[in-house]
Amino acid sequence: MGLDDDAREYHRRDPPGKIEISTTKPTNTQRDLSLAYSPGVAAPCLDIAEDPEAAFEYTAKGNLVAVVSNGSAVLGLGDIGAQASKPVMEGKGVLFKRFADIDVFDIELDIDEVEPFCTAVSAMEPTFGGINLEDIKAPECFEIEERLREEMDIPVFHDDQHGTAIISGAALLNAADVVDKELADLEIVFSGAGASALASARFYVSLGVKPENITMCDSSGIITTARADAGEVNEYKRDFARDVEGGDLADAIAGADVFVGLSVGGIVSQEMVRSMADDPIIFAMANPDPEITYEDAKSARDDTVIMATGRSDYPNMVNNVLGFPFLFRGALDVRATEINEEMKTAAAEALAELARKDVPDAVVKAYGDDPLQFGPDYVIPKPLDPRVLFEVAPKVAEAAMDSGCARSEIDAERYRERLEARLGKSREMMRVVLNKAKSDPKRIALAEGTDEKMIRAAYQIAEQGIAEPVLLGDAESIRGTARRLGLTFDPEIVDPDERDVTAYGDQLYDLRKRKGITRREAGELVQRDTNYLGSVMVKAGDADALLTGLTHHYPSALRPPLQVIGSAEDTDTVAGVYMLTFKNRVVFCADTTVNQDPDAETLAEITRHTAELARRFNVEPRAAMLSYSNFGSVDNAGTRQSRDAVSLLHDDPAVDFPVDGEMQADTAVVEEILTGTYDFSDLDEAANVLVFPNLESGNIGYKLLQRLGGAEAIGPMLVGMDEPVHVLQRGDEVKDIVNLAGVAVVDAQE
Structure with missing residues (x-):
């Protein structure tokens, strides 16, 4: 079809x-x-x-x-x-x-x-x-x-x-900056004199374009004062009539800095593009066919041509969905009486500023994995960028308050957090942790420091004040990548080829000399393997936490920190936990990454650690030991293991949260079953900490919840280590690295 x-x-x-x-x-x-x-x-x-x-x-x-x-x-x-x-x-x-x-x-x-x-x-x-x-x-x-x-x-x-006016206005702000031209100096030609063209012209003036520098053409040619005086144009077009000789679009476009097309497809030729001023800006927004195709405009000349269209299959799509939802969101949330010029300008400026920021991996993937970086082919954010909501709406709301049309006041920072929560429970939960992290940032060693994602994450971590990132690896490569990405920051870098790491090798030797490592091998490990280097830095107190695993298999990334840092003093158990967020519910799933066949003591330790983790997210834990049995309905070695873990936890005076089991998964998460069929249970509400009986079930369970249940997953978060260490999954996105950095900082704080 x-x-x-x-x-x-x-x-x-x-x-x-x-x-x-x-x-x-x-x-x-x-x-x-x-x-x-x-x-x-x-x-x-x-x-x-x-x-x-x-x-x-x-x-x-x-x-x-x-x-x-x-x-x-x-x-x-x-x-x-x-x-x-x-x-x-x-x-x-x-x-x-x-x-x-x-x-x-x-x-x-x-x-x-x-x-x-x-x-x-x-x-x-x-x-x-x-x-x-x-x-x-x-x-x-x-x-x-x-x-x-x-x-x-x-x-x-x-x-x-106004939608087209605001979005194209944001693109104009950035395009002018890219070609190093001032808005007040731009000569702008419009093709089309309908609602969107007239509104765009007015809006450009409010941004700083001079009215006398705007030439508007309708189907009869240039709108001149002579035509206006003769009654050939309506009162709305008359505002943009110029005291110039008449002519057609080709006459108008010659020497222009900017062409704005809101008319019909195919009316601009390559020759007309060549007649424009240096480094022309072309917004050909007729749909579905632009006034000139992207390919023809870009190939018409050798200098910089910034091209925008209304189509999703070319760069710089001018799409109204970047505007109206967020204008109304900001206006509604302060009970504004109108959407005024100040609010529209605030929206355009916020969009322009967002286009200059690093683009999330999820947005890049949504648009075919092509690089998205501020420049001629990226002067406007993509419609699927989720950040538009909490970048634009707050600016609109603030403009409404400042201009006097708001009937209620909001706190800008708290409002931003509310907007993030609208995008999903995971953002709301992570905001709790990130705010804690920002209150006392710590030094985080990023083991795979030369990886582009790690560098981008380091930039965001530093910019947001979450932590002080320390990138491990080749300094020249790291700085070169940062320059290529346009990231204007000067991160701390530990490059074993530039810095003396002998002391770290000596410390590794002291830790592992009776476990098969020679002094020379220890020195070589910290020189060539940043997982060992980062682990020793944390052990020595030169970093407060370590993130690794982005380019390694999970077991190989976990081995160095286990050998160097080890588990906490009061436990021999390290476990991996995923936080899964649904629309109105959060659950912590353990163990999903480390322990293959835990015994009762290990299951009890995993539960304690996971409960502590839940509290870092301001969630009071209610733990369930999962099984295919409900409270003794099946009695064998496997079900007794979970049952015995519950007994150990009940006997521990330090356990101050409800825990019960063994129980089936639906019993654990459906309150009616708990309070009805099993009203004797220690849980009077659905569990939010789910402890699986083994690694196989844990890994299967969390992935089913994520893929079929529509949950968002944050993790894996490593619990039970003596110092904060988190091992990423291969292929994690920048936001995952930033999130785990926040978790690591809170770990270090506590």
Whole structure:
């Protein structure tokens, strides 16, 4: 089947469409229903009648946006009418929810006239926290937005106008910087004079472009004052009429620094590109076919050509999804009365700044593993970059507060953390640890210091104040990679070829001389193997923690720290733990990486260590020893082992958390089974520490939860070591390294 048929099947699959309504409060009992509806609902109703602002407290209004259209100018389809536009408006709702966790009702109005359209939308103000106007033709869209902004006390935003303006404006800020030109000096030519073109031109002026440097062309050519005086252009185009001779697009583009295309495909030739000023900036944003193809624009000349389109298959995609979800998120969260120029500018500047930062591995993978680094082919972030939410929305919210249109105040740092939590429970949990780490950063040795991911992680660790990274390896290679990546930091590097590491070799010899290592071998190990070098540095107190394993098999990466650092004084057990986060639940799974067939004593130690780890994340542990037996339903050597581990823990006066077992996995995690069938259990809530009976089951279990249960996994976190050591999995991403660095710092603090 072709794309069209696939899309039809996608939309008609049961249930039809792309959105649904779901409840957010319990509705299981008669009491639940009496609270949700009659008679309980009367209380919040009366409060709102007394104070309308209470609607934001008692209802979904504060997170509800209306996407409103009459279908008169649907992108790529034209005037198809209100009913036919509904799949597009539902799709817009999907984007709001997916990128900013904003709920949407799509409203399709079969109204073409401005007056009744405004009357209908204005009457909906009690329902919504904001209005997103969509796919309404010009010039009516201008009057509709202006009137609704005046009449309504909630944000009204016409995305077709301002979305493109904000995103392309961010790209313009960075493109001008790349080619070393000032915005005030740019000569800009527009092809197209519709809603998005006019809004973009106005927005560029607010960013610093001079109005007299903007030339706008419509289908009849350059918009001149002569045409305006003759009544050939409407009042909105008239603002950009220039006192110049008439001509066509080719005349206008000659000598221009910037071309902005919001018209039709294929109207710009290579010759026209060659006529532009040095290092031209070309935003060819007609969809689906740009005014000139990426290949033709780039090959037209030999100097730097910065090219942006509206397509995902080329660099620098100008996509409105980078704007509207995050503008509304920031506006809703401070109960703004409007989305003003200051908020739009803040969004553009935040997007521009984000494009200059190191790009997460997950984003790179999502776009085909091609390098993404600030420069001519990357002046705007990618739509799937999750950081856009907590980089842009806070700036928008701050701008709303500073400009006086916010009805509530927020703390910027705490707000950022709330936004991160919307992206998943794992971010919320890691924020707890990272905040602890930042309160007292420690020195972390990064064993594989020449690896690009380690260098990028070191940059982020230092920039965020999580730790003081120490990169181990060839200094020239590390500095060269940092320069190539554009990372402006000067990390501490321990290069055995540049620094005398004899003392570390002597210490390794003292530790292992009765275990088969000679003095010469010890010296060679710290010289050539950064796992041994890093382990001895931690043992000597020259580093507080060690991260390794990114380019090694887990056992080979773990062996040096086990030999040099060893387990803590009060235990012989080291174990690997994964923290798995679901939407509203966190579980710690142990042991998933180290002990193949633990005995009862080892299982008890693993449980103690994992409980301590949970508390570092501010989680009070409730531990379950997992088995295929429930409290003696099967009696053999395997089930007795878990049962005996529970007895050891119950007899230990230092164990101050509930633990029980042996029990099946569903018994451990389903509260109704625990409190119903097994009401004698020491656990009165579902377990959040799951201790598997052996390595095989632990590894299988956590991977099934991750892949089929949709959990996010953080780890493996090594517990039971005498000093903080964490062994990464081969292929881990930069964010995984940063997360484990935070865990290591908190380990070192404690």
